[in-house]
Amino acid sequence: MVAAIQFNGDSATRKVVVTGNYLMSQDYGIEVLSQVTELIVSGNQFLNSGVSVAADFFEGTIVGNDFFLTSGNNNGGVYIETDNSGDILIDSNKINGARRHGIYIDDGPGASGVNDCVISNNLITGPGTQGPANTYDGIHVAGAASRNYIHGNKIIPRSSNGTRYGINMAGSGDCNVIVGNHLGDPANYGTDALAPGTGNILTYPNDPTYGDNFTECPPESP
Amino acid sequence: MARFTGTGTMELGGRYSRMYDCRVETVGGVVMSGSDQKLENCEFVFSQVRVSDNSRRVIIRGNYIIPNDQPGILFLGRNDGAVVVGNVIADGVGGG
Numbered sequence: 657m658v659a660a661i662q663f664n665g666d667s668a669t670r671k672v673v674v675t676g677n678y679l680m681s682q683d684y685g686i687e688v689l690s691q692v693t694e695l696i697v698s699g700n701q702f703l704n705s706g707v708s709v710a711a712d713f714f715e716g717t718i719v720g721n722d723f724f725l726t727s728g729n730n731n732g733g734v735y736i737e738t739d740n741s742g743d744i745l746i747d748s749n750k751i752n753g754a755r756r757h758g759i760y761i762d763d764g765p766g767a768s769g770v771n772d773c774v775i776s777n778n779l780i781t782g783p784g785t786q787g788p789a790n791t792y793d794g795i796h797v798a799g800a801a802s803r804n805y806i807h808g809n810k811i812i813p814r815s816s817n818g819t820r821y822g823i824n825m826a827g828s829g830d831c832n833v834i835v836g837n838h839l840g841d842p843a844n845y846g847t848d849a850l851a852p853g854t855g856n857i858l859t860y861p862n863d864p865t866y867g868d869n870f871t872e873c874p875p876e877s878p
Numbered sequence: 879m880a881r882f883t884g885t886g887t888m889e890l891g892g893r894y895s896r897m898y899d900c901r902v903e904t905v906g907g908v909v910m911s912g913s914d915q916k917l918e919n920c921e922f923v924f925s926q927v928r929v930s931d932n933s934r935r936v937i938i939r940g941n942y943i944i945p946n947d948q949p950g951i952l953f954l955g956r957n958d959g960a961v962v963v964g965n966v967i968a969d970g971v972g973g974g
Contacts, residue, residue: 658949660967665931665955672953674962681969687949 659687660705663695668713670694681705682728688714697721704728706735706754712764714738716745723751726785732756732792733780736773739766744773751778755786758811762798762827769800769829776807782814790817790846793824794839797853802829810838817846830855890915905946910936917941922950931955943967 660679663669668691675698679685685705686697695716697707702723709716714736723733733751736744737760751758758780761770775795784792794811797804806823813819822839825832834856842849852858880900882888887906890897898918902908907926910917913934917927924946929936931954943950943965950967953960 658945658947658969660943660945660949660969661951661953661962662949663953664949665953665957667931667956669953669955669957669960671958672960672962676964677962678966678968680967683969690955 659684659708661685662687662689663692663711664689666690668693672696673698675699677701679703679705684708684731685723692716704731706731706733706751708735708737710735710737710764712739712766714741715743717747718749719745719747721749723749724753725751725755726753728755732760733758733783735760736770737762737764738770739764739768741770742772744770746773746775746778748777749779751780751783753781753785754783754792756784756792757796758783758793759795760798761796761801761804763800767800769802769827771800771802771804771829773801773804774807775804776809778809779812780809781812782819783811784814784819789814790820792819793821794819795823796821797823797825797829797832798827800829801827802831804829804832806832806834806837808836812840813844813846817844820846821851822849824851825853825856826851827853829853832856834858890917910938926950926952928952928954929957929960931957933957933960935959936961938962939964941965945969 660681670693673696678701680703685702686707688709688711691713693715697718700721704727733754780794783794811822839849883903889909891911894914896916901921902925903923909928911930916937919940922943
């Protein structure tokens with residue numbers, strides 16, 4: 657079992673549009689293993705398959721897709737593990753029943769971070785169906801990721817506290833902005849609705865426990 | 879409808895080539911190279927579409943692809959301006 661669509665070359669691919677496809681796989685719907693820029697993934701149906709990026713550089717737009725992930729091999733919704741990357745837009749996707757995290761951002765082997773991305777307006781329902789409970793999050797940001805904007809997402813946790821965090825800022829980066837997400841009652845999560853990390857800018861109106869831990873952030877890169 | 883069987887690989891190369899309304903059952907499938915190619919309305923049964931390095935502006939539209947333990951569409955290198963639209967890629971539907 658392999659990806660429905662795979663990018664795996666020795667040189668960079670750019671300006672590719674993948675739209676309106678039905679991608680059914682027990683592995684990945686789209687798997688990016690080599691450098692791709694200006695990739696647009698829009699309006700596709702993914703059945704039991706997500707998007708996985710494990711390339712040394714990536715830049716793209718993942719908008720308006722529908723992920724239905726009740727089975728498959730360890731599939732999350734959108735997994736980005738890359739270095740020196742940014743300008744990634746993940747917006748308005750429906751991610752239903754992710755086996756692991758709904759959306760996952762992390763460094764590649766170079767540990768240099770995924771920065772200046774926007775993760776917005778996604779509806780993530782019941783992430784972490786692959787056991788054990790209290791292991792996976794709606795949105796998980798790890799590594800050195802900084803200056804990312806996480807806004808307007810709605811996350812509905814699994815029943816019986818099966819989802820660990822709604823949003824988990826688990827990395828060492830800072831200056832990420834987390835604002836206006838609807839996570840629901842923290843008691844419905846295995847651990848909590850939000851793990852804010854340090855040095856991030858928070859606005860979380862549902863629970864005043866999470867104050868503004870803003871620290872002075874450097875200007876964003878052009 | 880043209881039907882292709884066997885173990886070989888077909889190449890859709892040059893410029894402005896078009897392949898449509900066909901059924902491909904070869905394990906090697908179709909390799910798209912060159913530029914401005916179209917692959918439309920074909921069935922790939924336990925087969926594959928590959929887009930080779932240095933191809934430009936290929937369109938892969940409206941195909942039904944059942945891969946056989948390999949990616950349904952595989953991009954190999956620099957493929958500027960490809961459009962993949964309206965395909966069904968259904969791994970695990972049959973054997974393989």
